[in-house]
Amino acid sequence: MSSHETSRAADSLLARTVATAAARRLLEVREANANLDGRALKDLGDTEAQKLIAGMLAEHVPDDAVLSEEAADSEARLRSSRVWIIDPLDGTREFSEGRADWAVHVALVIDGDLAVGAVALGGPEVVLVSEDVTTHAPAHEGPIRIAVSRTRPPVLVEHVADALDAELVPMGSAGVKISSVVSGASDAYIHGGGQYEWDSAAPIAVARAAGLHTSRLDGSTLVYNQPNPYLPDLVVCRPELKDRVMAAVSAALADQPE
Structure with missing residues (x-):
């Protein structure tokens, strides 16, 4: 395996690990705070997932820049060759309603190219990672x-x-x-x-x-x-x-x- 492939595999593993951990944390937050109203639960989910993701990225890739929905933006990312783009909780309404059609997004842009993406769907069990996906589902009968x-x-x-x-x-x-x-x-x-x-x-x-x-x-x-x-x-x-x-x-x- 080339050094480029090794690096891409490591980035993909980190994206998967971060998205999985954040999705698990979100389920814990929802279970522990079932008494909160929708707005409060949305905000708490965003806050807790952002805190976890930011901490993991700071620990594992401290020199990389980050663009997140739940953090202040910085022009420094425009000068960085590696930028993580994250949405700690995509679908706050669904999350607060106890539904499963929410997600955690963790992506990495390298030198302007979208290089890696991991999407945890409604929890830690189903996480789609660009490195592992090779094709889409076959066509089906019926209307689009x-x-x-x-x-x-x-x-x-x-x-x-x-x-x-x-x-x-x-x-x-x-x-x-x-x-x-x-x-x-x-x-x-x-x-x-x-x-x-x-x-x-x-x-x-x-x-x-x-x-x-x-x-x-x-x-x-x-x-x-x-x-x-x-x-x-x-x-x-x-x-x-x-x-x-x-x-x-x-x-x-x-x-x-x-």
């Missing part, structure tokens, strides 16, 4: 299934679904939706309502490793560790559906009012 927010589905996606005669499949966090395309629970995920880099970095790393199409709504590449981490839209879909999905997205965008 589009993963969509269970609480606020974008109008854009409804237009795309109509054009494709597709089914909308409601589910929780962005990480869960992207992972559902990898696992075969859906065929596409289209988002246009506003996100940040931490919402998608880790699951996009997994989706790319699985051979899925990933892009912005306009077809451009999703780029991470930018000065402004706002990354509001994306498309993830099975590769054989790319042309149909992107054509429907383009048509829907053209129909939107200025």
Whole structure:
């Protein structure tokens, strides 16, 4: 194994370990604080997962930069060759409601490239890691299934679904939706309502490793560790559906009012 491969394997193991530990901690927090209302439980989950992840990264890779939803940003990350992008708890609503469709995101960008991603889905038992994923689930019979927010589905996606005669499949966090395309629970995920880099970095790393199409709504590449981490839209879909999905997205965008 080359030194590059050894380093990538070590980074992947760390991402898996951190995501797993944070997901386990989140379950402990939820079980121990069942009396808290939704807002308080969301905040406590975010705080505890952030504390654990920050501590583990500081211990194992102290020289690396970190971009997290739950910590102050620093321009120093723009000068670092290694930047961890994390979402300690993606899907706080689902977490606070006792559901399983939340996730922990741990990604690593090396010299501007999205190199590693680990996504813990609803706990420590199921953790998808880009290093270990080699393909996506096989195609299924029936209409295209589009993963969509269970609480606020974008109008854009409804237009795309109509054009494709597709089914909308409601589910929780962005990480869960992207992972559902990898696992075969859906065929596409289209988002246009506003996100940040931490919402998608880790699951996009997994989706790319699985051979899925990933892009912005306009077809451009999703780029991470930018000065402004706002990354509001994306498309993830099975590769054989790319042309149909992107054509429907383009048509829907053209129909939107200025």
